[in-house]
Amino acid sequence: MRIHFTGVKGSGMSSLAQIFKLKGHTVTGSDVEESFFTDKLLAQAGIEALPFHADNVKDVDIVCASAAYGSNHVELKEAAERGLPILTYPMLLGQLTKEHESILVAGTHGKTTTTGLIGSLLMNADFDPTIVVGSYIETIKNNARFGSGRHLVVEACEYKRHFLHYEGKVMVVTNIDFDHPDYFQDIQDTFDAFQECASRLPEDGVLIVCGDNLARNLQGTCRVITYGLSEDNDVYAQKKGPGQFKVFVQGEYLGDMTTPLLGEHNIQNALAMVSVGLYYNIPFSVMQETLCGYVGVKRRLELKGHLNQHLVYDDYAHHPTEIRVTLHAVKENYPNANVVSIFQPHTYSRTKRLLSEFAQSFQAADWVVLTDIFASEREKEKLVDILDLVEETKKHHPRVTYIPKADLIAWLEEMSRVNDDHVFLTMGAGDIYKEGEKALQKLKLSS
Secondary structure, eight states: OEEEEETTTSHHHHHHHHHHHHTTOEEEEEOOSSOOTHHHHHHHTTOOEEOOOGGGGTTOSEEEEOTTOOTTSHHHHHHHHTTOOEEEHHHHHHHHHTTSEEEEEEOSSSHHHHHHHHHHHHHHTTOOOEEEEEEEETTTTEEEEOOSSSEEEEEOOOGGGGGGGOOOSEEEEOOOOOOOTTTOOSHHHHHHHHHHHHHTSOTTSEEEEETTSGGGGOOOSSEEEEEESSTTSSEEEEEEETTEEEEEETTEEEEEEEOSSOSHHHHHHHHHHHHHHHHTTOOHHHHHHHHHTOOOBTTSSEEEEEETTEEEEEEOOOSHHHHHHHHHHHHHHOTTSEEEEEEOOBOHHHHHHTHHHHHTSOTTOSEEEEOOOBOOTTOOSOOOOHHHHHHHHHTTOSOEEEOOGGGHHHHHHHHTTOSSOEEEEEEOSSSTHHHHHHHHHHHHHHO
16 A cells, blocks of 8 residues: 555654554655654665655545644545545554554553553564554654554553553553643543543453552453552552562562662553563563563653763653653752753643643752743644743742743753762653754763
8 A cells, every 4th residue: 555644753653654664564754844853763774854845745546644634635626526544643553453462551640651561571572563652762762663462552642531542451541640731621531531541451351450549449341450559459569769679469479570660650561561571471570580681761861961960861751741750860869969850842722721730840949940831833822831830839939930941952062060969850742852952962062
């Protein structure tokens, strides 16, 4: 088949485009000129990102469209006029899940890291899996992997109930939290979506849930395994020290594990991997080796470099829960440094709906720096101002500063000259990471 991907540079879209090309289909793609980390991956796969144009869909059988573009997009209008099938990303990925024994990794937070861990485990256990994930995974050197085995590991997003397009035998749910207020009404609506997805698992499948949060209330007609830090889970951990913990299954000691990943949330993610490994009877030694060698995911507590003696990290955290656990992990690892959170809120709808929760999520930071809100392509109205968040956050934190995004690089350059040790952590699902990268590059060029 000839498949054209409109918006091919998207993290999920680029992953799927690579998979279908490796499956033997003719793949073309188009997108904006702006550079993304996926440009290099697409180039390696021999997929060129063409400028948007109606001619791009002239000689294709199917158009796969990114959720960022509506029916008035030049390529989608042309495809509709030609009577071509137009599939969204989750629709096409859903077709792929039906061809494999699929492991769906869902949850409001932690999906990408956990998908990468599970995919890496199956690779190390010689399952030769296919993997579709939303970011660059260091262990596979890509955001996609095409394998000859029967297993498919999929990052399954709940937004707009996309994961209901997928068919899985195994479902992992890392947590359930209220997010995407532009779509979900409340936490109950969010939970109901997860429950509907879980209810579709076959009787010989397995539902693996983190028992430390709302996900523990999910029910299935299949086997259910709980994991977490609490001892009332089927699989649980006891912390020994930073990155070290003991693993227990049904109260029986299984062994010790070590991870380079920071934070208790990553211990939970590791236990999700262990639970999948137990279901597939993978030796514990392979699980230990996988976790020990797993260095993480792009934009998930990623060490970007040094501004003189100061560290610069970046994280995709764009929800109050993610901010809280990420900052706690950094402060736990660098207790004597000044942890500076540089947060760029993502979307007006999320910022407005969760304003109070955001304001109270920075407790583990020594200094909170807030910068301009990153608006979604879908948003037409400015529902809230960044200064609203600044004022609300000042009620809960002693040190809060607003710095316009245009001034951040100069500010970081100035801060690089202070004597006290700082850990600068850029946070958000927008383009905030670029400011840290530019500051590091500027320092490199001047030294």
